[in-house]
Amino acid sequence: MGVAPEYRERGIGGTLLERGMAWADEGDYLKVYQSLPATNDEALDLLDEYGWTREATRADHYRVEGQLVDEVQMAKRLDD
DSSP states (O other): OOOOOGOSSSSSHHHHHHHHHHHHTTOOOOOOEEEEETOOOHHHHHHHHHTOOHHHHHEEEEEEEEEEEEEEEEEEEEEO
């Protein structure tokens, strides 16, 4: 999931996240996952705000603007 830069800071990311979580909860899933580059501070902050947990980091997983960056693997349990 992502929001184009010109549409950020309007609550779109939070709304998409809430709808996705509701869909997963209705589907009787136990846990959902999201992986993203460690350089994506806005997305990491959003997931932190929604109670996601950082479960793992994989070194040098993504290439962003020619540089290798870590991948942060996050998760949220739905039965909490």
